[in-house]
Amino acid sequence: MFQGTTVDGKSSYVAGQSEEPTHAEEDDEFEEDPLTPSNSSRKRVSSTTDTTTSPRKKKKSPVLGKIDDLITTFQGDTNQDLKLARQISELQTKALEESRKRQLSEQNAELDACLELAKECGATEDTHEIFVATKLFQERYNRQVFLRIQSTASRMSWLRLNAPYYFP
Numbered sequence: 001m002f003q004g005t006t007v008d009g010k011s012s013y014v015a016g017q018s019e020e021p022t023h024a025e026e027d028d029e030f031e032e033d034p035l036t037p038s039n040s041s042r043k044r045v046s047s048t049t050d051t052t053t054s055p056r057k058k059k060k061s062p063v064l065g066k067i068d069d070l071i072t073t074f075q076g077d078t079n080q081d082l083k084l085a086r087q088i089s090e091l092q093t094k095a096l097e098e099s100r101k102r103q104l105s106e107q108n109a110e111l112d113a114c115l116e117l118a119k120e121c122g123a124t125e126d127t128h129e130i131f132v133a134t135k136l137f138q139e140r141y142n143r144q145v146f147l148r149i150q151s152t153a154s155r156m157s158w159l160r161l162n163a164p165y166y167f168p
Contacts, residue, residue: 107140114143118159121152129159132166 114137115130123129136142136159149155 110140110143110147111137114146117146117152117155121156121159123156123159128163128167129156132159132163135166136162 115133118130118133123133133146137146146155146158149158
């Protein structure tokens with residue numbers, strides 16, 4: 001369909017430009033090709049046209065500017081919130097660790113006190129009662145009960161009463 005057709009730009013048209021060429025434009029044009037149909041009313045526009053008349057870039061609306069400012073503010077606030085959350089988390093972790101250490105320290109002190117009282121009432125390391133005491137004192141309830149018993153004889157009786165659970 002387009003065999004033998006040469007495109008040289010003479011028939012191109014730019015919207016908004018005048019249709020009649022000036023003398024300077026006619027000199028800059030290509031030579032006419034006999035194989036190309038020409039349309040003398042539409043000439044190629046010279047590249048020396050003034051670009052200062054081009055439309056200006058549209059500015060953002062004030063609302064979009066405010067939205068951008070809000071987004072920036074929220075991002076800054078989010079970063080601050082994350083830092084604060086991390087600090088709170090670190091403080092909670094430290095407090096939890098200190099609480100666990102304090103509990104462990106209290107348990108160890110309580111266990112030491114119970115074992116000392118068991119030895120005072122006659123449970124030596126070569127008797128069954130000391131073994132029973134170590135098993136019983138694993139639970140806080142049993143340690144509390146043993147500490148509340150007033151006499152050494154009653155403490156030894158309590159250990160002996162619990163011995164059948166460990167020595168059937």
